[in-house]
Amino acid sequence: xxxxxxxxxxxxxxxxxxxxxxxxxxxxxxxxxxxxxxxxxxxxxxxxxxxxxxxxxxxxxxxxxxxxxxxxxxxxxxxxxxxxxxxxxxxxxxxxxxxxxxxxxxxxxxxxxxxxxxxxxxxxxxxxxxxxxxxxxxxxxxxxxxxxxxxxxxxxxxxxxxxxxxxxxxxxxxxxxxxxxxxxxxxxxxxxxxxxxxxxxxxxxxxxxxxxxxxxxxxxxxxxxxxxxxxxxxxxxxxxxxxxxxxxxxxxxxxxxxxxxxxxxxxxxxxxxxxxxxxxxxxxxxxxxxxxxxxxxxxxxxxxxxxxxxxxxxxxxxxxxxxxxxxxxxxxxxxxxxx
Amino acid sequence: xxxxxxxxxxxxxxxxxxxxxxxxxxxxxxxxxxxxxxxxxxxxxxxxxxxxxxxxxxxxxxxxxxxxxxxxxxxxxxxxxxxxxxxxxxxxxxxxxxxxxxxxxxxxxxxxxxxxxxxxxxxxxxxxxxxxxxxxxxxxxxxxxxxxxxxxxxxxxxxxxxxxxxxxxxxxxxxxxxxxxxxxxxxxxxxxxxxxxxxxxxxxxxxxxxxxxxxxxxxxxxxxxxxxxxxxxxxxxxxxxxxxxxxxxxxxxxxxxxxxxxxxxxxxxxxxxxxxxxxxxxxxxxxxx
Numbered sequence: 001x002x003x004x005x006x007x008x009x010x011x012x013x014x015x016x017x018x019x020x021x022x023x024x025x026x027x028x029x030x031x032x033x034x035x036x037x038x039x040x041x042x043x044x045x046x047x048x049x050x051x052x053x054x055x056x057x058x059x060x061x062x063x064x065x066x067x068x069x070x071x072x073x074x075x076x077x078x079x080x081x082x083x084x085x086x087x088x089x090x091x092x093x094x095x096x097x098x099x100x101x102x103x104x105x106x107x108x109x110x111x112x113x114x115x116x117x118x119x120x121x122x123x124x125x126x127x128x129x130x131x132x133x134x135x136x137x138x139x140x141x142x143x144x145x146x147x148x149x150x151x152x153x154x155x156x157x158x159x160x161x162x163x164x165x166x167x168x169x170x171x172x173x174x175x176x177x178x179x180x181x182x183x184x185x186x187x188x189x190x191x192x193x194x195x196x197x198x199x200x201x202x203x204x205x206x207x208x209x210x211x212x213x214x215x216x217x218x219x220x221x222x223x224x225x226x227x228x229x230x231x232x233x234x235x236x237x238x239x240x241x242x243x244x245x246x247x248x249x250x251x252x253x254x255x256x257x258x259x260x261x262x263x264x265x266x267x268x269x270x271x272x273x274x275x276x277x278x279x280x281x282x283x284x285x286x287x288x289x290x291x292x293x294x295x296x297x298x299x300x301x302x303x304x305x306x307x308x309x310x311x312x313x314x315x316x317x318x319x320x321x322x323x324x325x326x327x328x329x330x331x332x333x334x335x336x337x338x339x
Numbered sequence: 340x341x342x343x344x345x346x347x348x349x350x351x352x353x354x355x356x357x358x359x360x361x362x363x364x365x366x367x368x369x370x371x372x373x374x375x376x377x378x379x380x381x382x383x384x385x386x387x388x389x390x391x392x393x394x395x396x397x398x399x400x401x402x403x404x405x406x407x408x409x410x411x412x413x414x415x416x417x418x419x420x421x422x423x424x425x426x427x428x429x430x431x432x433x434x435x436x437x438x439x440x441x442x443x444x445x446x447x448x449x450x451x452x453x454x455x456x457x458x459x460x461x462x463x464x465x466x467x468x469x470x471x472x473x474x475x476x477x478x479x480x481x482x483x484x485x486x487x488x489x490x491x492x493x494x495x496x497x498x499x500x501x502x503x504x505x506x507x508x509x510x511x512x513x514x515x516x517x518x519x520x521x522x523x524x525x526x527x528x529x530x531x532x533x534x535x536x537x538x539x540x541x542x543x544x545x546x547x548x549x550x551x552x553x554x555x556x557x558x559x560x561x562x563x564x565x566x567x568x569x570x571x572x573x574x575x576x577x578x579x580x581x582x583x584x585x586x587x588x589x590x591x592x593x594x595x596x597x598x599x600x601x602x603x604x605x606x607x608x609x610x611x612x613x614x615x616x617x618x619x620x621x622x623x624x625x626x627x628x
Contacts, residue, residue, distance in 0.1 A: 060436055067511055070458065070466050102359065132358050139355025143348045144602035151356060158367055161609055162572040165599035168377060168592045169370035192362030221344065227351035252456050257573045263587060277462070307476050310466075314457040321456045325449040332519050 049096040065235035066160035078102065078307040083304050104300050105308035109276040110269075118255055118273035119316065121186045125254040126247050133238060133246060136193045137205020137232050142217070152206075159199040163259050174264055185264040186254075186272075196253040196260065201246050208242035209235060248321075248328055255317055263267055281306065378597035390593075397597035408598065411577050412605065413594045419609070422510060427559065430514040433523030435551075448522070455515030513569055517562045523560030525551070553622040560617050564610060571606050578602055 072092075077085065079097040105111065140152055174185050189195055193202055212235065220230045258274045265271060271279065287301045321328075342350065378397055380390040401408050437447055528551065536546045572579065582602065586595030 042417040056436060056439055060440065060447060063433060063436075064447065066507065067450050067453055070462075070566055071453070073466075136356050136359040137357075139352055143352030143355065144345075145349035145352035147351065148356075151360070154363065155359075158363070160568055160606060161367070162579060162606060164579055164586070164595070165374055165603040166367070166370040167583060167586050167599060168596045169373040170366070171587070172373075172592075178460075189362060189366055191358070192366070194362035194366045198362075201605065219518045227348060228354075231355070243392070256458065256462075257574070259579070259583065262574075262583060264589075310619065314462060317456050321449075321453070325452070326445060329445050329452070332523065336529050 036331040070320060074307045074311050077304055078311050080304050082302045101302070101304040101308040102312065104305045105280075105312055106302060108305070109273075109280055109309055109312075111273075111276075111312055113269070113271040114271060115316070117270065119185070121183055121272060122251055122254045124187040125190040125195050126250045128187070128197065129193070129195040129254075130243055130247050132191055132193045133198070133201045133250075134205050134236060134243065135231070137202050138209050138235060140202065140206040141209035142214070142235075143227055155199055155202060159197075159203075163263075167263055171263055179271055180264055181267045183265075183270075186260060189253075190250070195250060197249075201250060204246055204249075205239070205242055209238060212238060238272045244324070244327055244331045248324060251320070252317060273313050277309055280309045317338045346561060355406055374596045375600055377593050378600045380593055382446050382593055384589075385592075398427060398592055398601060400594070401597060407581055408601070410582055412602070415571070415576060415578050416605075416609070419567060419570050422506070422513070422570055423563065425506065425510050426514050426517055426566050427562060429510055430517035430562070431521050431555075431559075433514070433518050434525055437518070437522060438525045448519075451518050452515045454512045458512045458515070513566065513573075516569075517566055520558055520562050520565070521555070524555050528554045556621045560614070560621050563617060567613065573607075 010161055076092050078092070078101050079099070080094045081096060081098055081100070097126070120194070140155070169298065170185075171180075174180055179185055195201070216234055216238075220234055225233075256274055258272075258278050261272045261275050261277075265275065268279070284301055284303075284306050305323050377390075379394055381393045381396070383389045433451060437444055437451070440447065464599060532550050532554070533546055536550060539569055541549070570576070576582070582595055582598045585591050585598060
């Protein structure tokens with residue numbers, strides 16, 4: 001009886017611990033008076049475990065499908081021709097795949113210009129947000145100074161203020177400085193720790209630094225190091241996991257942001273990639289609602305082009321993510337985000 | 340003058356946070372104050388920047404005359420009330436399933452975080468404009484239904500299944516970060532607790548309710564706040580779109596400010612309320628309070 005209870009607990013609660021009792025059971029089996037019964041229990045336990053695993057994987061693979069569906073859909077649709085999209089017998093795989101939609105997409109949104117803009121803006125934001133974010137986060141975590149807790153409460157408060165609340169004064173501020181239609185409003189704030197969702201980044205760093213043992217710093221202080229040197233030479237090299245997580249988050253959030261660019265950049269030639277994508281989506285929706293004939297013939301506005309635009313827009317992120325996801329998922333555990 | 344270690348520490352503390360404080364003044368406090376002031380004023384001359392005091396006129400207009408604000412606000416609140424609990428349950432479920440997987444976990448985690456990576460405003464708008472939720476529903480159920488000789492539309496139409504699946508696409512776009520939070524939270528629960536419970540004869544079901552949930556409650560609070568902020572401030576949120584439209588394209592600066600302040604007030608009250616209610620149920624193990 002106790003063996004079966006044990007078996008189900010092992011099988012479902014803690015998959016890794018379930019491996020432990022098995023070898024000991026194998027060793028002690030011959031010594032027991034009725035080995036057959038023991039092995040039957042073990043068999044039953046193993047069957048439950050295997051069935052549990054299979055069920056788990058079936059569920060997870062189904063979820064994987066749901067998560068990958070938008071991406072698969074984009075890929076499948078972008079290589080279709082316009083006639084194939086309207087053909088209900090072709091669900092997934094195009095019979096005559098063509099890259100025509102991509103050609104339309106890249107010329108309509110002037111892809112390479114947008115790519116260049118988004119890449120440089122995001123690179124600057126990542127650099128600023130990571131360096132300054134680490135510094136400010138460390139400042140909130142370790143050195144004690146009067147008013148630290150108060151400032152941290154303000155930091156928490158800033159996170160819940162939506163951008164539109166500040167939009168008008170920010171616009172007036174930037175236009176007074178003559179910075180509308182320049183990239184300065186997108187590049188400079190990250191260097192003050194005020195990039196897209198900057199508050200969250202600071203909290204990630206603060207939590208990480210608070211989780212590190214303070215003995216390291218104490219030793220350095222005894223040896224006469226200044227707080228800056230302690231931060232720069234001891235704490236920062238230890239913060240690699242947090243830095244990696246912050247870099248990816250900042251990249252993704254800056255790349256995907258359309259609110260702030262929408263406020264400060266209104267010249268279509270200077271649009272970021274995200275704005276270009278949004279713009280095309282609006283064009284598509286309008287054309288679709290207005291009349292069916294005009295947009296179905298030209299070929300420049302269609303669902304396949306829409307999906308090509310989308311795919312082109314996220315392609316750089318996708319490539320970077322594929323190469324860094326292994327380090328990323330490992331790092332996120334070590335950032336102590338939820339301590 | 341020689342500083343003591345303590346003084347030196349506070350000095351460097353201020354230096355470390357000084358860039359952020361500068362940004363706080365320029366990019367947050369000043370705009371927020373000005374937005375608040377502007378919401379009580381009316382611009383009489385845009386180029387000379389002449390304003391006059393109109394008191395609560397804009398707010399009165401927002402809540403009584405504006406035909407967009409109240410419906411959109413109620414809509415947003417309804418969406419938050421429905422989606423946030425769904426996101427919580429969904430991401431906790433996925434995190435629980437993932438921690439039960441040994442090998443292959445890295446791959447699955449990468450997949451489940453994918454929506455955050457590619458989920459830009461443009462993409463979401465694209466996908467919603469072609470009705471991906473329905474597409475997903477069709478492509479999953481069609482083979483199954485054809486096997487039984489039935490049409491998908493006729494069977495699913497108007498049932499909870501349709502509602503859940505179409506909602507699901509909206510939910511997966513917003514669950515990536517939450518899943519990561521929950522996984523980190525689950526991994527931080529000491530396994531000795533589960534072992535002790537097992538020795539005492541607890542079933543997995545019992546140890547979930549008596550160990551996992553209480554130990555996870557701080558993370559649940561964190562995830563709830565994150566999900567709410569995410570839902571209330573993402574660029575495709577109709578309220579955000581409306582305010583930006585009034586301010587940037589409509590050039591009604593003072594009215595947009597008032598709208599922004601009103602919306603912020605609603606967001607603030609909502610989050611404060613949820614934190615207040617939920618923190619009663621949060622259990623902190625150890626010395627943290």
